[in-house]
Amino acid sequence: MHSTTAPSNLTGIAMMIAGMACLSVNDALAKTLTQHYSPIQILFLRNLIALPVALVVARILAGASGLWSTRPLVHFMRGGLWVGATYLFFTSLTYLALAESTALAFVAPLFITALSALLLRDPVGWRRWLAVLTGFAGVVIAIRPGTAAFHPAMLLPVGTAFLYALMMLSARLLDPRESVWTLLLWLTLTGTVLGGILTPLVWVPIRPGDLHLFLAIAVVGTAGVTLITQAFRLAPAVVLAPLDYTALIWATAFGWFIWSEIPDTPTMIGASVIIASGIFVIYRESRAATR
Template sequence: MSSSLLGILIMCAGVLCLALGDAVSKWLGGTYDPIQIIFFRTLVSLPLIALLARWRGGWAALRTRRPGVHLLRGLIFTGTMFCFVTGLTLLPLAETTAIAFAAPLFVTLLSGPLLNERVAAVPFAASLVGFAGVLIVVRPGAAGFQWGALIVIGAAVCYALMMITARRYGGKERLWAMVFYATLVPLVVSALLLPGVWRTPQGLHWLGFVGSGVLGMGAVSFITLAFRYAPAALAAPFDYTAMVWAVLLGWWLWGEVPDVWVFVGAGVIIASGLAIALHERRVAVKARPSST
């Protein structure tokens, strides 16, 4: 098996973990507050992240000189998780997933004012087309419109800010430090808010809370590992396989059957994301030093 094929398979495994984790969170969201779901998810994930960091680079991998940056990223990630889990409880799984795909589009538009990066015409136009796809899924003003869609868009914006801060500080901070503190802050915030929403888990719900954290950590690990075996431009597009899992899991577990406009909108969003990824790959290839 080639290295690239292995990377793609690992990427698909990571995306499957994400989709399963989302399904578990949606299931738990029918009974528990999103704050409690975030608390258990981060409570389970954080020790696993620490162990992986210890294995990959020792405890030094968690050292940082920018605690303020990590606090900011952690608060943004808290908002991401809260909005997304809330959205899962209000919308079908496939629709939530489709709207969340807008995050890279927000990265393209926000990288200009926040990173002082010049946004080329192709990714800018692709982003606008992608937002048209979001409108197709959300359909503001239509009878099927739900305000939960705006909450998921909020999650996409927050996640885009996470990616932007990762781009800005990723070369200055260790990878596992960024992952660790981005998980620690939501754990602390949710722990502080937990007494006001606590509900004692029953039966299989305990397994669900633990499974959600394990799946979340599995997703991060697999996706990170995938980029060690396959080029980013080759592996990243397979993130969109999440839509397949979302449709299947939503249908199997809740009898959710997305209408044609969700598929059309998702297709437009995915095509826009792929166009941006392809453009970035071409730019990177042109910027690569020549061997001659």
């Protein structure tokens, strides 16, 4: 068993790291595009381009039944939360360094744990509650409210994390027999529909030199989600979940290389506290699941 499991884990780890790299490229492209376009327009065009790919993937990997759902309203509710989360994050990139927005959004697993206890009455022990509170303390360290370093846009990635947590928890309202590819298809579809409704309000003609950026953001965004999804099919979540934080490495590298952004010391200290708390929560939840 070890000979088959270990290679599977290694492949999953490689896919997870590659997927996070793709999503970091996605964010870097979004930051570039927000200089000229509304986040809503960027989100709409990204989903519009990615929708045919998501449709084909769902049809091939989940079959004809993977294109439909018995609870479309739940899917649209989740899609609305996802659009809201992405809009807040893309907007934050207009004002903040890429690594800064990425680090603050890492509070999402802590929101998931807290909301699962408060809304769904899931049992959460004192150790996880302590980790959650410690993680939120890391957010305070990073954003430094009441000081000259604080910018209101720092709250946007935190809002992203909150909406993302609600979206993840709302998956419990769906039929558990639905394929993950069905979920991804409906998220892309909802993003396209909602974006199509809102984009005319903020539409800016696309400059010819930016067409390749919109195509690229759709490709890398779809590739990132696909790689991460496949990774979780090959390796245990407890192995892969901490690798989510490799996005901060990519974000820091891209921010430094493209915009000469270097996160300051309080931001890195706060990010370290948030990441350590998130990893501890993941570890404790895996222990609870095993028991």
